[in-house]
Amino acid sequence: MEFPLQILPIGGLGKIGMNCMLVGARDRWIMVDCGVQFPPVTLIGAERILPDTATIARWRDKIEAIVITHGHEDHIGALPWVLPVLDPAVPIYASRFTTRLIEHRLSEHGLWAPSRMRLHMPGERFDAGPFEVEPIRVTHSLPDCSALALRSEYGTILHTGDWKIDAEPLDGEHFDHAAFERLGDEGVQLLLSDSTNILSPGRTRSESDVARGLPRWVDGWAGRVIVTQFASNLHRMQAIAGIARDSGRQLVFCGRSLWRYYDAAVASGRPPFPAGSVIDIEDAKGLDPSRVLIITTGSQGERRAALARAAEGDHRHLVVGTGDRVIHSARVIPGNEADVYDMFNQLSLRGADLVAGRHTDVHASGHACQDELADMFRLVRPAHFVPIHGEYTFLRGHAELAKRCDVPATTVLQNGERFGVRAGTTRGSVADTARLDIELLDTLYNDGPVTADADDLHLKERRRIAWNGLVLVDVTLQRDPEGRLNGDARVQTRAMWDDGGTLPGALAVVAERAVHACPPRTPIKEVEEAVAASVRRAVRKATDKRPDVIVVLHQGRAH
């Protein structure tokens, strides 16, 4: 085989999320990460988007291990759907903290099997499939994040996972520059690096900057302070807990997922602050507002999350009003802006003071900006580069940056493109690599108990009916003494304007006329079609819409 080192991205390339990649050497493979993608707000009918399990199933016999870089949902969230198509003996390697998050997810689906879990630790090498894997500590926005150096006799692939270079990490766990540099000295055939923040120049803020910036919004505020953040960001939690302590405020959690991540940190032996120093919102009644600091979920205005419900006056325990200050310690994920602004407006209308926006310094991204991405190239000096984790335009942008950083060969891939690196190359040229094959990936959608593709979930039909509506025409057919057809029609409409209730009656008349216009011996199927066509025309004329028209015909009893 000319190209023994290979990758097959299943997800994560071209759209943000659903990170999942097969990495192989001489046709022995491992899976790196196994995440979901959260659908855009415009998609109706699915809660999550999943990697194509049918394709993964075809690779089943070749996949010898799963290795997880960190515990975000877009890296572990698809495990409940992917594990069932893999050999149950395949081990899952993850850090201590990530393992606790995986335990939670898999337990929900009755799939938790501690025996298949293997702990990995930064710097401690282990064998997985054809690779000797070395997790290398990176900083990101939750604990225990690793890049993966995948060494094999044919060369080394470095998969960065998600990362930034936080010079002052709150948990004291530093980005391991030295390990990357050592790896660079050793020689890396293929670098795969996170493209999420390629559009942002400069460097990301440190979590310590946020920890220093937040107090100015808390100190001197006489009422309650409510901070909303991503639940997984234990570092942010730690910073806020410190501010609560320093300002003499009781720390309060509002939102179940905060507890989930906090508990995972406790269970992995590194709580971000002492147990007992936080209480739940249910137990926070009657406290002096000036002595309260609440952390809440719902930073994206998600309708069912705590802060959005509080904004709608619909949360049992979190009632927001005058005197409250709400700090939005998160970015707005693109696409969520309208929901987030609606939430902000509602909170303001209730009298809350709002601290939000780019210029308030209350958030730090977890992803490397351009200067850090360039640092990675300089540290690792890869022979080849494939940008991962990002919109397709981000991957293209990251490729441009690689060029400016003198990376000798870069290829922008899409999900499903299998890509190989020639054995033993240490300085890259495009001739040393090849696009080998394309797996035509299906997109899977999950909606509660149902997982299916777009057709089977009728995703297009949902939008079409929501925009155009549905008309049900129920006709009882009769023949008059001359054998001519008569119909008695009842019409119901759904999901459409019905002219204050008068449209159905008007359409019933249209349907009855259509029946009456049919010659005596018209086959029933043709009567049905004639009714549907007439009703469709009449709706079109009245509303300019093309609803689904369902005609149900029955032979009536003779009068």
Added chain:
Amino acid sequence: MEFPLQILPIGGLGKIGMNCMLVGARDRWIMVDCGVQFPPVTLIGAERILPDTATIARWRDKIEAIVITHGHEDHIGALPWVLPVLDPAVPIYASRFTTRLIEHRLSEHGLWAPSRMRLHMPGERFDAGPFEVEPIRVTHSLPDCSALALRSEYGTILHTGDWKIDAEPLDGEHFDHAAFERLGDEGVQLLLSDSTNILSPGRTRSESDVARGLPRWVDGWAGRVIVTQFASNLHRMQAIAGIARDSGRQLVFCGRSLWRYYDAAVASGRPPFPAGSVIDIEDAKGLDPSRVLIITTGSQGERRAALARAAEGDHRHLVVGTGDRVIHSARVIPGNEADVYDMFNQLSLRGADLVAGRHTDVHASGHACQDELADMFRLVRPAHFVPIHGEYTFLRGHAELAKRCDVPATTVLQNGERFGVRAGTTRGSVADTARLDIELLDTLYNDGPVTADADDLHLKERRRIAWNGLVLVDVTLQRDPEGRLNGDARVQTRAMWDDGGTLPGALAVVAERAVHACPPRTPIKEVEEAVAASVRRAVRKATDKRPDVIVVLHQGRAH
């Protein structure tokens, strides 16, 4: 009357768009602007949101004129729905360019009546209702934008419209500092000022900055250049036309609304570039790509606009590929991010080079940032201030800025709150103003020929059915010789997962069992309910969904 100067905002306060306000003196009123709001991408079932015409109709007898600040859709777009509820004799005052845009909109609806139009010109005062109106030139992002000084014997209201301070406007029409300052010297009782960009510190870029910045993305590019911009931005068009001329490229329009705005500029006597120097994309075949510069619509990824269609490979004349450079010379309106990113990804996948994002300097906002907003306070020195045009949080932010700028009294209003200013006050205090009344405004939605409220358009039902689906159960009832009920059921589903087509059959069995379980003399209505309940339960169990279940029962013929 204690508070002779009054305002009643119908739209524009609390959400961006639908700008429309009634302004009165001693109960004689005028309407300032009459715009639509574009619905969020998550709203299904309406193309535009309109001011409450029922409320406006109740004010009909008191409204003596309409005065338009400028020609953007969120300032003129609701005229076709509002004019029919006003006295046909009410004149509409607008600038020359705005008048041409109004002509286009009203003609579409058969409502164009040139006789009711009145031209206004900066600095030329006219009487409208109880006010002597002076339009004051402001800079924004299309031609002929005015603030309105509304003088009356009870004092002066200044309505800024939409504005920025562009120090180097491309059309040479400058923001009229002197007029605002003069007005300030004279005394302004109430200032109403645009809050759109309150979250942005500093000052907006000038259109001239963009005109200077764009060429570096065009010069030296060997292939076609495609620039997407807001169609109404004639200044941007002018800048791009200049770049086309200087770089020896043929200017090409792709998208009908570009022609609409260009034609309006020509008709109002001030074309942004000579007629004849632009051709339509239909006529641009066969040109040397290095000699072409295309302006196209679709900067927001709108599915039916030219660039989004080109990205999908679905535009007859604009075929994007390798060698093309696409410049996104616009902001992304919050909420549209997902659609815009999808379009960018598709364009990149087709091989286009993409220039987009905050750091490319190819766009300038049309709205004043914080320092400019502060300038307005310093120029006008109003006794009272009410922030307008923005999300509710923006209005709150603008009020904060007013406080820092020593504006003596500020009130944040919502749509529907009638607000009055005491006669003769020149230095404001809260005691000089009053919230007088609240009009409970309905929100109107337009969808093609239909305009109705959320209930009548069944907007909630649309979402519910799109998420949960619909089941139609058609049962023919029979009685067996013992008088017991039997049913023959056929089931159809819509907008839901149907288990590869097997769910309807399973539900038919459920329905038939439910019929069979009914005692012999069960009233038909109760049979229907029993069937619906059983089917609902079965669907819930299989899919965790609660679809609409419609049961149609018929008495069958005896066998």
